[in-house]
Amino acid sequence: MEDETSPTIGSDWAGSSKRGKSIEECEVMIRRSLRNPQVKVLIEQMEKSGCRVGDNFIRAVVCTTPHGGAFQKGRGITICSNHIAIQDEVNQVIKHELIHAYDECRAKNLEWLNCAHHACSEIRANHLSGDCHLKRELLRGFLRIKGHEQECIRRRVMKSMRANPECTEAASKDAMEAIWDICYNDTKPFDRAP
Structure with missing residues (x-):
């Protein structure tokens, strides 16, 4: 259970x-x-x-x-x-x-049902794991070159947030935007984004 x-x-x-x-x-x-x-x-x-x-x-x-x-x-x-x-x-x-x-x-x-907590971890996971590197985006069919990484991260965060029963799409987007700078720039445990 x-x-x-x-x-x-x-x-x-x-x-x-x-x-x-x-x-x-x-x-x-x-x-x-x-x-x-x-x-x-x-x-x-x-x-x-x-x-x-x-x-x-x-x-x-x-x-x-x-x-x-x-x-x-x-x-x-x-x-x-x-x-x-x-x-x-x-x-x-x-x-x-x-x-x-x-x-x-x-x-x-960390409370996974809290929209801001969940969105922050998703921002970090998509940014620091390399999920949104240009090569991966091209393989997914997204052809935008300039600004692709942050657009990809936002798209993937919103997709992941759909599974959170406590977060509507609007609440997810508001949470993501409110904590974006802090979480995107938090590269721990790395010195910088790999």
């Missing part, structure tokens, strides 16, 4: 892959991701902040929802093997979800 106060915060990478991987194949890809420099920094910083990242913190599962993965407080990160096809997708989803986990760890009082 899921804790209603800690919703699953999902990464909408799914949809780029028509084929998925088995759980075993995905687990191998997860182990490879753990060698990624950004992933290593995020895990090290969580551990330094007192949040244990055990062997089962990131795990492969078969998902019924159209997500590449998700973070849930107290449960860790799940990677949807049936929606992941290549290593780069696993790396991206893990980085995105680890930023949510890091935010949960460092904030100690």
